[in-house]
Amino acid sequence: MNIRKEGVQRKIFVVFAAFAAAMVLVFGGVTAGYLLVNEVRETKESLMTDLTAISDQFERQTRTVYQIGKTVSENREIQKALKRPSGSMEERYWNDIFFSSELLYISKYFDENISVYVLGENGSLFKSGYLSFCQENYSGEEWYQTIRREKDVTWFDIHMGSRVAVSPENQYISMGIPMNDLETNRFLGVVLVELKVDDIFAEYGKDRKEKLYMMHADHEMVIEDSRVKFYGAEKLVDMNGGIQVYEDKKDCPAYMQETAGQIRYWQRDFPSQSSFGTMGYYASYARMKTTEWILVYVIRKRELYEGVILTAVLSLLAMMGMLAATLRFSFFVSDSLTKPIRLLRESAAEIALGNLEVQVPRVSNDEIGELSDQFNRMVGSLKELLKRVYEEQEKQRAYELMLLQAQINPHFLYNTLGSLQWLIRMNQLAAAEKMTTALTHFFKTGLNNGKDIIRLREELENVESYLTIQQLRYKSKLTFFVYMEKDVEELEVPKLILQPLVENALYHGIKPKEEGGFIDIHICKEEGRVHISVADDGCGMDRLSLESLREGISKGEVSRGDSYGLKNVDERLRLFFKGSYDMKIESSPGLGTSVNIYFNVSKAGSKTADRRQNVQNSDCG
Template sequence: MHGVGHVKKQGGSMWIKRFFGESLYRRLILYFTLLMMIPIITAGSLIYRASDVRISDSALRLAAQVVEKDCESVAQVLNAMQSTANYVTADLEVQSILQETSFWEDTCDGTRIAALNARLQQLSKMHPEIDGIYLCFDNGKIARSRYYNIRQGYEQVRMSTEQYWSIRNHEDIQWMVSEEGSFVVDNMNNPVLGAARLMPLGKNGKSCGIVVVEVRQTYLNKVMRGDLGQRGVKYLQFERQGILLHEAEAGEQVIESAILRLKENAQQEKSKTFILRDRIILSNFLPIAGWRVVGIVFKSELRDESQSVFTIFLFITLLTFFINVVLSRFLADFELQPIRKIQNYIRKVEKGNFGYPLSPDRLDEIGDLAVSTQEMSVRIGELIETLKMEQERMRTAEFKALQAQINPHFLYNSLDSINWLIRRGDGEKASKMISALTTFFRIGLSKGHDVIPLQEELEHIRSYLAIQKIRYESQFEYLIYSSDEIHNCLVPKLMLQPLVENALYHGIKPCERKGMLIIQALLIDGHIEIEVLDNGAGMDGDTLNALREAILHTGQNKTNSYGVVNVNDRIQILAGTEYGLSFTSEQGTGTSVKIILPATQKGD
């Protein structure tokens, strides 16, 4: 599996290299994109990071201000409750009613309770936040500012007997919480916060009951209206309990954890902040009641604005990317246009159009390159023309040198034959040989031409064979045949003589029987095909291969067939490498030499 992963990774790397390595256009788009996107992404990331820290810090400060403001609002409510309780205890009208002896008698007709109720209603209007004021007396009588039904008996009042007497025996305000409704009346189970103290009777301060001032928790929710986010929580903490003042998604475990942490660490510090993994706990101390206003803020909500900034940044980045791709394509096309023009120009030069004009579109480095490219192509064209002329001169010189090698070679053999006839005393044959030799050289000179009509070349070889027939009269016969349609086709002069000479000396002469030499020239598939065929000794395989290698110049010439090699070289110099000689031979049967030439008429 590791090997497979390595192969996949290597294949992906090769694909990327091939994708960008084969196209300058793609690389330019990549470079333009990187040059534009890297600074934008880097700057955007730094800005987002800085803004995220600033926004988070600002949101945290705002949350702390919200908790502090709510703490002030709650303190005002608690002060109103405390001052109301104290005011009731010192109110002269209330004290006047309580000091009447008839009030404490069991036969009291209730007018005194009604008077107290009316007075309590008046006092409750001093602070609209007060939900109810209640006087609970030791004799079981209760006065109230609200018209809710009184709970029957102390066993129905939401405080224990111990709690009642604890309040009755202390002048300090005691704070109470009831999640199930009012402590005194049936207010349909609306949770309340209560402030209670003893009710003194007269100047001597003798206690005769308690004063209870209540505020609904819904009102506390109203005054604590600061927003801590969708999941944020605010509550009042008293000892190990708390009044939840804001509906939120946080579970009880989160609140209990915060209460416990504050109980263990906050003590009576005015404000305290705890930064946890996923949330922050903010608290402010209320000295009047020993309570705390606590806010729980989740870090994810502090970063809501940061997420908005990130979304905007992401949108701008994507938009910039698409704009960059379009601009990069335009810029890449603009930069590559003169380079593509140079490429097209070079393709034309490759086809031999060296004089094709190339005008520079710019004055920059690419423009200089266009000018240099055109100058180079013109110079290359001139050099090629010069090289062609030099090669033509070299081919002509080489052809002359090869032709010069043939003429002395044949002259030597011819003079040797005439010498042999004279020595033998056969003057008539010697005369015929000299006449034939004269015709041979007359045609061979051809007024200096390198190529002659095929008819003249065949006449030339007839003169040669006439000479050889005088020398070897009884050893061979010959036949020359040609198509009339190719008589005027041009061929290299002195082309057949070396081949016929080899056929006579190396093919027919070594045989004891009389030989036959056939020369035929035909037009086949648009080419001239001349065959020199003898029924002489032939060649073995090694000699035939050596001869083939000699004319191809691929091996050492061990056959002493310089004349045949010269003929092949002359044909290829004049006509091209696709033309020349080919050999077939079988030892004891004979040899065939074929010459392939272009059918070029005089004047073509």
């Protein structure tokens, strides 16, 4: 079963991010949903609230208008003034001033947007406001006649400017009541009450997306930017700016015609205030009791949902932002948690490659920080331990080398001195002298001024001295041949590496052979390596002995009696050349034995320098 390798950081990141993202999405989704639903509901409620407020205000003011009109029309003093026949101009004007003052003081208690006018059949003109009458007689006006015909009140839709006074360009709705004699019911004139509505529409209509309509049985009107447009049955009358422009009704916005159609269709069967929506728009309406006019707020659904869409987009952006922040935070958390672990892992890998100089930085003060410290201490301890082991090994090697060298000299000296003693007894003084000379040269080169390292040339001279000594001892039983290439003469090697091999060839190969033998020493360079061959044509070894010898040397288990010198040379060369050294032993029974040593030329030179340095260091120390 394959287990996919996953990092701890990835696991922490995925788990943390998934959890956080889920929380964000759930929270964001619920919040956005709530906001969206709430936004639509609040917009609709706001529409209805505003409409209710404006209709209530309108209702209050129209009711006030009605009450003022009724009060004035039934005022006995005013009726009395209107019943008088047209007197002198002086008297009429005084009445006008007097009753206008009366009306002014009455109207002080009402809304300042309301003005009351009494237009008598006898020519009297009373007013509550500051504005001046624009003419002296209104009885010929159509609206005057309309009021006169009606028994009760007549409401007039929004109109630009006062019907009776010189006024700035303001919008008014007006109500007329016929003023009949309370006793005889004779028509005395009319009471006209005007309500300035600019402020109301300015308050509720300006800078809004919704259109405010006021509808009547026969026509409807829209208030845009607090200005009124009338839409008649067949044509559009634009009252904007007091300039009447007749346009085709087809220019009227379709949604507005549709709204008007809906309102007219329901007429008086629908509730006094409600909301409805169709495909393209949403409308809230309120029917006023006093005038039976209908106020309607219409908003296109596209505009209604503009806020909702904005909320949705903002919510989405906020969620995306939170999500990105969450992912970033998740990454930060997982990274901060696993960073020390990663550093430990990388440091451990470095140590595995042998680099003990690694130090894990402490990135936190928690348990992982302590772990880093402990790791660093562990690495420090390991480094110290290895250093000690290395130093011990070095000391051991040096000690062993000294021991090996010490083992060679007594062994040989004993035999040579015995032979020399024998030559002197036999009075073979020339041979004894030659042997003594060779021995002297042998020890001189062997001592090498106390140095352990020697040139191959010197080593060969040393072994020649040795062989000379042995030849004197064994006379014609031993012959030898020595060859060395010129360019390897100066290479440096541990001293006394040839003598033990020659000694073995002599004692184990030549000596047991009755007719004697021949020892060949050949030193040359082959394929970049130095090849030293010490061969004899002695009695050789059988296969089992050869295998045993090879195994003994490779395991270092050769006993003193069995080619201890060979093992001695092998260990010294192995210590000196390490991996760049090989020793091969070939032997055949009755044919002889050859020992072949191989080592790198460059290795020999550099190692020589190293060794010299080490020796100098140890001398100093």
